[in-house]
Amino acid sequence: MSIRTIVLSLAGTFMLCVALPSHSQDKDLLERIKEKKEIVIATEARYAPFESVENGKIVGYDEDLMNYVLKALPGVKVTQLDLPFQGLLPGLDAKRFDLVVSAATVTKDRVNRFAFALPVADATTGVLLRANDHSIKSPSDLNGKVVGSQVGAATLLALIAYDKKLKEEGGPGVKEIKQYVGFDEAYADLAAGRLDAVAQSVPNLGPLLKARPGVFAVLPATIGPKTYFAWAGRKDADSASLVKLFSDGIARANHDGTMKQLQMKWFGMTMDVPSDSMPTPTM
Amino acid sequence: MSAPDLLARCLGYAPQLLDGAVTTLYLSLIAVVCGFFAGVFIHVLSASHNRLLAGFARTYVSVIRGTPMLAQLLVFYYVPTALGLPLPGVMSAAIGLSLNTAAYQSQILGAGFRSIPRGQIEAAQTFNLTRRQALWHIEIPQVVALTLPALVSEMIDVVKATAVVSVIAVTDLMRVGQQLASVSYRPLEVYTLAACYYLAITTLLSLAGRALERRIARRT
Numbered sequence: 001m002s003i004r005t006i007v008l009s010l011a012g013t014f015m016l017c018v019a020l021p022s023h024s025q026d027k028d029l030l031e032r033i034k035e036k037k038e039i040v041i042a043t044e045a046r047y048a049p050f051e052s053v054e055n056g057k058i059v060g061y062d063e064d065l066m067n068y069v070l071k072a073l074p075g076v077k078v079t080q081l082d083l084p085f086q087g088l089l090p091g092l093d094a095k096r097f098d099l100v101v102s103a104a105t106v107t108k109d110r111v112n113r114f115a116f117a118l119p120v121a122d123a124t125t126g127v128l129l130r131a132n133d134h135s136i137k138s139p140s141d142l143n144g145k146v147v148g149s150q151v152g153a154a155t156l157l158a159l160i161a162y163d164k165k166l167k168e169e170g171g172p173g174v175k176e177i178k179q180y181v182g183f184d185e186a187y188a189d190l191a192a193g194r195l196d197a198v199a200q201s202v203p204n205l206g207p208l209l210k211a212r213p214g215v216f217a218v219l220p221a222t223i224g225p226k227t228y229f230a231w232a233g234r235k236d237a238d239s240a241s242l243v244k245l246f247s248d249g250i251a252r253a254n255h256d257g258t259m260k261q262l263q264m265k266w267f268g269m270t271m272d273v274p275s276d277s278m279p280t281p282t283m
Numbered sequence: 284m285s286a287p288d289l290l291a292r293c294l295g296y297a298p299q300l301l302d303g304a305v306t307t308l309y310l311s312l313i314a315v316v317c318g319f320f321a322g323v324f325i326h327v328l329s330a331s332h333n334r335l336l337a338g339f340a341r342t343y344v345s346v347i348r349g350t351p352m353l354a355q356l357l358v359f360y361y362v363p364t365a366l367g368l369p370l371p372g373v374m375s376a377a378i379g380l381s382l383n384t385a386a387y388q389s390q391i392l393g394a395g396f397r398s399i400p401r402g403q404i405e406a407a408q409t410f411n412l413t414r415r416q417a418l419w420h421i422e423i424p425q426v427v428a429l430t431l432p433a434l435v436s437e438m439i440d441v442v443k444a445t446a447v448v449s450v451i452a453v454t455d456l457m458r459v460g461q462q463l464a465s466v467s468y469r470p471l472e473v474y475t476l477a478a479c480y481y482l483a484i485t486t487l488l489s490l491a492g493r494a495l496e497r498r499i500a501r502r503t
Contacts, residue, residue, distance in 0.1 A: 053299070053459075083372075083452040091452075095364055182464075184465050208468055
C-alpha cells in the first residue's frame with residue numbers, strides 16, 4: 001500500500017464522518033426519539049437512594065419518577081448508561097446522550113449551560129458527622145475541621161462558600177477541604193477518622209444512617225442556600241421539546257401525589273418541591 | 284463484624300462482580316489480540332526503509348506511551364461523536380485499549396525481531412518465500428516464543444488498565460465494585476473483593492502463559 005493510498009483513504013473516511021450528521025436535522029430531538037423508538041439516558045448509578053444498581057438493574061427515586069414520565073412516550077425503548085458524575089454533563093454537551101436523569105444540583109453555572117426540567121427533590125447541603133464525635137454541635141463548629149465532599153458536586157461549592165463565610169466572620173475557617181471522586185469514599189474516610197465531616201445533600205443522608213446504624217450522625221442545621229436536584233438536557237432549540245415533556249411529566253407527578261409517594265418510598269420523608277417553575281439558583 | 288455475615292454479604296456481591304469480570308476479561312482479550320496484530324504492523328512500519336512510515340510508527344508509539352490511558356479513552360469516546368459517528372462505549376474502549384497495547388506490544392516484539400539472525404531471512408528469500416510468508420511463517424513464531432514472558436506481562440497490564448473504562452459508560456469489574464460500594468456503604472470489603480477478582484484473572488493469565496512457555500520449550 002503506497003502512502004498516497006493511505007492518505008487518500010484516511011481523508012475519505014474523515015469526509016464520510018463529517019458528511020454523516022447533515023441529514024435529519026429538520027426534525028427536533030423529541031421527534032427523532034419517537035421515530036427511532038429509543039431514548040438514551042445517562043445516569044450516575046452510585047448515588048443511593050436517587051440511583052443505584054441492584055441485581056444488575058438501575059433502581060431508585062429518579063428511576064421510578066423517570067418511568068412515570070416516560071409513560072408519555074409509549075413504545076420508546078430506554079437505553080440507560082451508567083457513568084461517573086464528572087462525565088455526565090460533558091457527555092451531554094458532546095451529544096453522547098439525549099438527557100441526564102441523575103440527581104444534579106441546579107447551580108448558576110449549570111443553568112447557564114444546560115436546560116433543566118422542573119426540580120425533583122430538595123438538594124440543600126447538610127453536614128454528616130461521626131456518631132461518636134461530639135465536638136461539632138452547630139455548623140460554625142466546622143472551624144478548624146477537615147471536611148470532605150465530591151469533585152464537581154454542588155455541595156462542594158456550598159462547602160467552599162460556607163468556609164469563606166466562616167473566615168469573614170473572623171474564624172479560622174475549615175482546616176482542609178478534601179475532594180473525593182465519589183461520596184462513598186468520603187463516607188469511608190469519615191468513618192475511619194480521616195475526616196471530621198462530609199458535606200452532602202440532605203435527602204442522601206437518611207438511607208446512609210439506616211444502612212450503617214450507629215456509625216454516622218447528621219447535624220440538624222444545613223449550610224449554604226436552598227438548592228434543588230433536577231434532570232438536565234441540552235440548552236438548544238433541538239432539545240427544548242424533550243425537556244418540556246419531562247418538565248410536564250414531573251409537574252404531573254407533583255400534583256397527583258406520585259412524587260410524595262416515591263419520596264416516602266426512597267427517602268422515608270417528604271419535601272416540598274416547586275411544581276410551577278425552577279427557582280433561580282443563588283449559588 | 285461477624286464472619287458469617289461478612290461471608291453472606293460477599294456471596295451476595297459475587298454474581299454482579301462476576302458480570303463485571305466477564306466484561307473486563309473480554310475487553311482485555313479483544314485488546315490483546317487486536318493489539319498483537321496492530322503491534323506487528325507498527326513494527327513492520329518502523330522497520331521499513333520509507334522514512335515517512337518509520338517516522339509515523341515512532342511518533343505513534345511515543346504519543347501512546349506518553350499520554351495517560353484515561354485521556355486516550357476520552358478521545359476515542361468523544362472525538363468520533365464530534366465528527367458525527369457516535370461509537371458505543373464498549374467499542375470505543377475496545378479500540379482505545381487495542382491501540383494502546385499495540386504501541387507497547389510493538390516495542391516488545393521489536394526486541395524479538397532484532398534477535399532473529401539475518402541469515403534466516405536471506406535463506407527464506409533463496410527459497411522464494413515472499414516477504415509476508417517469511418514474516419508469518421519464520422519470524423513471528425520465533426518472536427512470540429522469545430518474547431512470551433514480556434507479552435504475558437503486557438497482557439496483565441492491559442487487564443489492570445481496563446479499570447478506567449467506566450468513564451466512558453462501560454460497566455466493567457471496577458464500576459460494578461463502585462456500584463456495590465454505593466449501595467452497601469461498605470467500600471472496603473467490596474473493593475477488596477473486586478481486587479481478588481482482578482488477581483484471579485491475572486493469575487489465570489500468567490499460569491496459561493507459563494504452560495504455553497513450557498510447551499514451546501519442549502518442542503524446540
